[in-house]
Amino acid sequence: MIYPEIELAQSIIEICKSKNIQHIVISPGSRNAPLTIGFASDPFFKCYSIADERCAAFFAMGIAQQINYPTAVVCTSGSALLNYYPAVAEAFYSQIPLVVISADRPTDKIDIGDGQTIRQQNVYANHIIYNANLNEKASTQNDEAIQNAIHHAITKRGPVHINAPFEEPLYNTVTSLSINPLLIDYKTVEPTETAIDRYALQWKAASKKLILIGVNAPKSLSQNTLDFFANDPTVVVLTETTSNVHHPNFVYNIDTLITPFTHEDFLEFQPELLVTLGGMVVSKRIKSFLRKYSPKTHWHVDLLRFYDTYDCLSDSIEATPELFFTQLQQQLNHYKPEIGYQLWVNTLLKERQIQHSHFLKNIAFSDMKAFEILIPQLPPNSQLQISNSAAIRYAQLFPIAPSIEVFCNRGTSGIDGSTSTSIGAAVGSLKPNILITGDIGFLYDSNALWNNYIPKNYKIIVINNRGGGIFRILPGHVENDIFHTYFETNHHYDLSHLAKMHGFDYYQAEDEAGLKSVLTDFWSKVEKPALLEINTPTQINNAILKDYFNNLVK
Known part of the structure; x- marks a missing residue:
């Protein structure tokens, strides 16, 4: 087993190992040689060499998307880490845990005309969950910053940036570690309990409830929750291809449903209560409709992000949708919803499907x-x-x-x-x-x-x-x-x-x-x-x- 001689590189590698970050995507370069040598020499890590930095970062993001855990991407100094930026922005808005580790020149080499140098600290400032700007020498301060970055990637679900300055020589190795990094045991923070009673009253009172599901992880909603939505005649559920949610009573083709609507149709379709789940929504038409025909109340249920996409957000409910709707169902005693809203939409959908099939034949x-x-x-x-x-x-x-x-x-x-x-x-x-x-x-x-x-x-x-x-x-x-x-x-x-x-x-x-x-x-x-x-x-x-x-x- 060999290790990089540079102690800061040893700390980064050992902390990644302690936090179980196994997938390491490496963009070949010289300044990141201490990291490359250390990661590639340790069989704990699964390393990938991707030469094009933009491709490397998206490749790493794809792995993190699937394993639901941070993947690291490692590059040399200079413009290399700028090529990571498109994937960093995507990971930020898609809530994907990505750990960017960039090698840098020492601070005294920046802006003096030295080769392959840019201002790397905080370079992703507008689209990053956490910046760890390390000092050149291994220290408990660096250990804490590295672990804070990884912890934020896991708990806040997004990209973090660890910027590590290395001085030459870069390729020297040793056969034993010379550091013993300080490891932090982060405590799990439980989400605060939601005041379900108030939401149960609003749910019962609304005769037209619209649930819109954006980008959503597969299997994140149970069949019981889906059936709860589908069996309530005052509920219409709109899904998209990326919602990964399926039920015969749900609307999967939003634009097919609402594009032909007249003003009177939109008034009939206008919900009293809008509930949004998941991430970004593709349909421009549904966004336009909800901004023009605003619901009285809009809940967004999520653990982290609460975008006011439709200019009417009234309640940011900090919970997983599955937990929230499980608790909500338990509060709906003596609830007898009116028949009408879902039936009206389903009748229209059957007509649309006939026209859809007829059109495609020709x-x-x-x-x-x-x-x-x-x-x-x-x-x-x-x-x-x-x-x-x-x-x-x-x-x-x-x-x-x-x-x-x-x-x-x-x-x-x-x-x-x-x-x-x-x-x-x-x-x-x-x-x-x-x-x-x-x-x-x-x-x-x-x-x-x-x-x-x-x-x-x-x-x-x-x-x-x-x-x-x-x-x-x-x-x-x-x-x-x-x-x-x-x-x-x-x-x-x-x-x-x-x-x-x-x-x-x-x-x-x-x-x-x-x-x-x-x-x-x-x-x-x-x-x-x-x-x-x-x-x-x-x-x-x-x-x-x-x-x-x-x-x-x-």
């Missing part, structure tokens, strides 16, 4: 047709990662089997890092993992495939419409050179070359028959990771989507 091959074919054929018990922009929006229109877990980087909703995150998630979960992404998002993060840890059963599906199709859907679309060049970023790339370079099996589909034909082989092959490129027409996707919503009638 559309040309397109992005929407591709999703209609793909979603029902996803392998059971697999994990689906979806990229942002058009892909996650199309996915909202189709039901997904309850056995499939769904994830998307909705914290910042950026296209960067979706592929890297999904590969990290595949490594962290050990489940069959499928990424559905658009061509621009895939090309933007193509260095994610520069990775030696991709499981053999990992699969990517790229909807290639030769540009940023989302811009054809958004307001402001005009067919001219400015739109094609600076918004849509039209291209003519064939993805087979990337697949070949990175050792992926490659499949391609150009039409409906071809897609249905190729899927059986695509799903069944597990000897190598596989990429399926689905080429859809550039011009008609936006028209089909608009026609879809225009054809939804009451």
Whole structure:
């Protein structure tokens, strides 16, 4: 066993080990050599070498997303840690525990013209849970700061930054530890008890209760709680693909339901009580509705974050939703809800489903047709990662089997890092993992495939419409050179070359028959990771989507 000679590096490594942080993603460099040597030499750690720092951080975030525990990502000094920033911001808003450990020059080398130096301390200040700016020498002060950072990552669920200055020589090693870090035993803080009586009275009094579930971890709500929602006729539950919640009485396709609403419909749909659970919500239409037709009362139930997304938040309930609703049910004595709200919505949903099915039978091959074919054929018990922009929006229109877990980087909703995150998630979960992404998002993060840890059963599906199709859907679309060049970023790339370079099996589909034909082989092959490129027409996707919503009638 060898250790870095630098004692500060020894402290960081030993404290990570004591806190059971096993997954270490290393971006190759020189200044972080003491950390690299120490982590890679200890069999306790599972180390990964990812050269592209932006990909490395999203890969680490994907692992942390799945194991629900901090993963560390380690880099050299200078601009390296700036490339971690997109993943840091995503982890911050998605509440994913990520430990960024950056090597730095000693303080006296900053801003004097020395090479590969920037002002690293507090560099993530606006999107970080905790900053640990260490001193050059090992000390109890440093030990405490390192452990405070890790503790915050675990309890506050977000990214933390440990910045460690190292002086040369960097590569020297020793055969025994020269430090004995001070270890802190943090006490578990129990959440304060919720005053359920008041909420039970409000629940009983509201004849129209709307529950909106955003990004949500699989299996975080029990069947008993789901049935409690579903069996109350005054409750309508709106879910999204990323909610990971399923019940026949729930609305999974929010935009399909509310897009055709008139002003009178919106007034009828306006809740007295809004209850929100989980993280970010994809649907812009539901956000617009709730801001315009505000409920009298809005509860958000969570342990950590209480965003006032709809400008009407009245109660921040600090509890897990499962615990809160279990306690609430126990207080609802002699509760006899009125029939009406849920029945009205369910009647509309049946009509919408008829129109939905009729419309899909007659559309040309397109992005929407591709999703209609793909979603029902996803392998059971697999994990689906979806990229942002058009892909996650199309996915909202189709039901997904309850056995499939769904994830998307909705914290910042950026296209960067979706592929890297999904590969990290595949490594962290050990489940069959499928990424559905658009061509621009895939090309933007193509260095994610520069990775030696991709499981053999990992699969990517790229909807290639030769540009940023989302811009054809958004307001402001005009067919001219400015739109094609600076918004849509039209291209003519064939993805087979990337697949070949990175050792992926490659499949391609150009039409409906071809897609249905190729899927059986695509799903069944597990000897190598596989990429399926689905080429859809550039011009008609936006028209089909608009026609879809225009054809939804009451």
